Amino acid sequence: MSENSRSRWKSLLLRHETALLFVVVIEWLCFNAIGPRFGTLDNNFDILRHTVEIGLLALVMTPIILTGGIDLSVGSLLGLCAILFGKLWRDAGLSPFAAGLVTLGLGALAGGLNASLITLLRLPPLIVTLGTYSLFRGVAEAITRGADTFTNFPASFLFLGQERWLGLPTQMWLFCGVAVVVWLLVHRTTFGRSFRAIGFSPEGARYAGLPVRSRLALVYVLAGVVAALAAIIYTARLGQAKADAGTGYELFAITAVVLGGTSIFGGVGTVHGTLLGVAAIAVLNNGLVHARQPREAAGMLTGALLLLALSAGVAPKLWAAWRSRHHASPSPAPKST
Amino acid sequence: MKKLFCFALTVLLLGGCGKSTLDRGSASGPGAAGTGGKVITVALLPKSKGNAYFISCKAGAEKAAKALGVDLLFDGPTDTDPAKQNEIVENWITLGVDVIAAACDNKEGISTALRKAQGKGIKVITYDADAMPDARTFFVNQATPEGIGYGLADEAARLLNGQGEVAIILATLTAANQQEWRKHIETRVAEKYPGLKIVAVRPCDDLKDKAQAEATALLGAYPNLKMIMNICSPAVPGAAEAVKQAGKVGKVKVIGLGLPSENRRYVKEGVTDSVMLWKTEDLGYLTVEAAVALVKGTLKPGDKSFKGALGEFEIKGDNILLGKPFVFNKDNIDQFNF
Amino acid sequence: MTRHFRELSVAGALILVLAALAIFAPGFYQPQPLLSLATREAPTLVVACGMALVIICRQIDISVGSQFAVCSVSAGLLAAQNTPTALVGLAAIGIGALLGAINGTLIAGLRLPSIVVTLATMVTWREALRLQRQGAFVNLPDRLQWLGLSQSSGQWVLVAAAVALLAALGLAMRHVAAGRFVYAVGTDAEAARLAGMRPQLVTFLTFVFMGALTGLAAMMNVAQSPQVDPKSGTGLELKAIAAVVVGGVAISGGRGTLWGVFVGLLLLACVSPALTHLHVEAYWEKAIQGAIILLAVVADGVRTRKTDR
């Protein structure tokens, strides 16, 4: 028993997610030691609030990358949905709730555009979403002619982004809801199973009778819906909607997902890893302010962290290869580890 | 191997942190609220960090901070990003600064955060670009949007004798102050200069190279173009270079908002006719001075003027007026070195 | 015919745009503005050539924009210290190659996915540069402008150099063994290894070459104006990738030609001035560019789908 459980512990400790958890904790403790206000509840709620939109995008980016795809358009879609939401509320006279629902639908539609190009025409996701990255942002700018902003939302709507409900920032509840749904989807349903199968081998999945196209379509449509949700939360947090909302968020989301241990080639990865990846970046960004370090340092450290995480992933393999090459001839085959 | 990874990260972070502790030096903790004997912390928020304009403001602010013996925090988004500004303000609220001085990228958006700061007893003033009036006590007004817009339009009319086609290059289509300036330029032209015609408005993403490309295209597309007006600072040298390359120096005039240092060469060569700007260092200096006075209580709402190291400034309503913008041209540009 | 279908179809689209311009905005065809346009796009062409090689090698490099900025600023700082122009150029290329070598080491040496590696280096270089420069322009000495030539001949030199480089690379990719190695590695790295090539070395050198070309492009850009904007190169990677993809290089590696990239870049480079000439408002530009990229890939998708059946 002890032997078995020990090896299980060992494999758990060697997990990417565990290492990342340590990183987050160390980051937190470290900043807590420097910034007197860093550890306060208020500040931690701030971190959460500021991370919700990028966190949402990272959450839905996870299944996409699991299938071996990528979606560069989510940030632009966030901007487009934000102004569509504003337009629906202000110009079409819908209540924020109704406008929100319609926006979610429009997000699904935009995700559906990606999905149909990728699945029906079998185009590479990188290129398709590179195109829609420009397209969505461009449409958003064209609709507002760049300048139009939507503000003066009712307080009942702003409650979603700026207040607390049951002790937590309101949007955290939505975020947790989405996180739980995506986690269950990826780790506890046959959908997640097929995402991984597609990521490892799209042809193999097709030959196994899995509905490859509809599964792929699902992840991109889901990304559209969640980007729309992020847009609504973003609007509520800032109290305004503008065409430049969410610029560059796609890269943050991808960074968080990859930092969280998801392989960019597909198949391997976890949702909790992504959450930790988001946390690592968010804590770093906030903590450096408290440590009075320049903002640019956050970007540099994130880049370095990403490279370090990737290198750590391949280091054991390289080490083993190097060792076996250099201890080749004298002794018989080296003992396996 | 993962252990190695953790270890390296720890070293990395601790290294960074250790340095920061030293940086803070003698200044007391930023949490020290209020006035009595504690060092005041002033937080200065630019629209974006990597921008020569705000770097120049910062230089002035640093001088003021040194003279007044206050702690200065300067932080902003690395790229213009409205959400990031809110984030930074909220960070400062938790950090417990005494006063926030903000240049607002998005009026309504950031006001949410600024009101929150006021709610926590932090004084708020704005500079460069204003927030909603209820979200701050004073606005250090370097020049009103009307002032800038009208000033540029007037200058254009003067140079062109009130006749001709004008194209505008701005930073992005979405930046609030750019749109406001543009609006005022258009209003003024419509009201006073019927002979001027604004034929195109192009964004340059706040990049000099892109501005040059846009200007090149404009020169080709509008053969009767008489002037390129640039309302963001990287666009002025960009447009000037394009005009120079196209061999249209003198035929197409270049004016705009910009720093003397970036435009000196073109102004001297006669490519750029005039560059408008206020003394950015003074703006930074005055902002910090006013902020500190507000915390100390020497500046109160309702005051009619504010006297500082740079002299006395008029207060109009809740706007502290820096004075009129300067127009730099061939004759006076060497007097300014920012 | 079918072999070059993609290049020809993009060329067709380009001719369409040019024809539309000839009818609706003949003012587009004036020698000096066209030369200026070509000069502006010359550095992009050089970067796009490198990007084509990288993508043919089944990799991607999204750090070129940041590399471009680092090379530009370094070149500017060197020139400001009165370094001879030729040396400045070599230094820019060298620094580019060094940055490329860092990418290459991580990608070929540690076998990390290129999109993630270059994402990380993109952010790192860009932020490091920001931290160092704080957005301040670098002022250049006069003699660096147009490489010390007069302005009119300087422009021609830059354009001619970019086109000559394209032609040389285009021929080399077809007629020199090393070029075929890039195709071979891009189409199947393991097969290349078994055929006696060294795929990791080819990948590494491709990234070094990409970096060197970025350095060259940076130098070509620096020579055009008396100041260096440390933000230069922002979005360059997307422009280059878009040109390469529209030009028919397969994102999955192994297929595509530099001629296609050239036509693709011409098409994209014409869009923005064409809109200006056609007096279309700027708000639509991004949307139209996105639509062109999508149209190009959709056309390809429909065609390959047809031939699949």
Add this chain to the structure above:
Amino acid sequence: MPAPLLELRQLAKSFGGARALRGVDFDLHAGEVHALLGENGAGKSTLIKIVTGAHQPDSGTITLEGKVVAGLSPAAAHRLGIACIYQQPALFPDLTVAENIGLRLEPGSALRRVGWRQRRDRAVRLLGQIGANIPPEVEVRALSMPEQQLVEIACALGAGARIVIMDEPTSSLTQKEQHLLFSVVRELRQNGVGVIYISHRLEEIFALADRVTVLRDGQSVGTSAVSEINEAALIRMMVGREMTQIYPPGESAPGNVVLKLRDVGCKASGVHAVSLEVRAGEVFGLAGLVGAGRTELARILFGLTPADAGEIELAGTRLAIRSPEEAMNRGIAYVPEDRRRHGVVLEMPVAENMTMAVHRRIFKGAWLRFGAERSLALDYIRDLAVKCSGPDAPAGSLSGGNQQKVSLARWLATKPQLLILDEPTQGVDVGAKSEIHRIVRRLARDGLAVLLISSDLPEILGMSDRIGVMRGGTMTAVLPGNADAHAVMSAALGQTR
């Protein structure tokens, strides 16, 4: 006697924890064909990859003509005159045939000029030499598997190598191409080239080889002149036990018609006017040359390339099959030919592979039930005697035969009415092969209709209750199960008696 061309002494190699080779001795003389035989996983592929420099040995020596070589790389092996035809063609799909051959054969600096005309001429010459009618400017991706194999052979031939290694070169060749290949091999031998020949087909070894070495569990079990050994002895050496009967007896008791095709065709895949009937409890063998349209027919039935002509009837109902899901829901199962790419997902565990096609049945409401999955996997592991460390072992860690069983288990779990097996024993060792045969027999006995596609004629003859022969995309003959090899072959070749 001169020093052998190639001498391997005590070669050992491990991958991670698995020891692929534990000390292999092997030698090859000039002018001989030395066959290498062994079950899958015995270490043959590892051995040849060491000789071609693709892998580095952990220990042991490689001696070429009396000189010890160390640190062999593919490029060095190429220089030393070692050429190899891999089982999975190692070609560049996006490049033309001429360029593929060129890249393999042109050593020299990376900066040299590429001679496109010489490349073309050489390709024409080499392909002509082995009688392959392949235009040199075609991209390899457009070629069929056997055509790719021929390009590989042309490469090896053109290399002017002193040592040529062939890893199952005939596995997808037609009879005619096989004969050409054999004459090429004999010619090579005459020219003093040493040939290492790997095949599972014992009759080829007896027809071609001079000596044979048997590998088992990473060790060489023995070497013998072919003339001094018989088939039974070889099999004994390979499996380490006596094999009594290769093909289990058929007990044909056909039931109702399960599958009925009438004039089925699909333009894109070149299949036309196929009519046939398969009954429950029957093994219907599908013979024909590679490229005759058998796999293409299977792909039509499984909805991968839907039919555009004719009628398909399954258990009496007419239906259109437009996707694999649909085929699956109708009770059709397809164990594909290329198991590494299509049959199993190598990175995923055995259990997940086995349940992949039955998600809807065992995971009610799409919720994963790990207990149910595990028990299903354990059942099939026991039932099909899959050798693996457990249901959690990645499928890629299994040997070829066991991967095939996992692929089979996946489809048996769907409880199909019709099972299509496409080359189920290709590249599978003798032991696993006979186990698979027994399983197929048992399934038929339990009432399953089986459509068996195989290029292995003895397998078709031994297993089938009836044999359909395809040629040029259509069914040319349906023969009884006791038909002789000659009848099947002549139908496949289109000869009229």
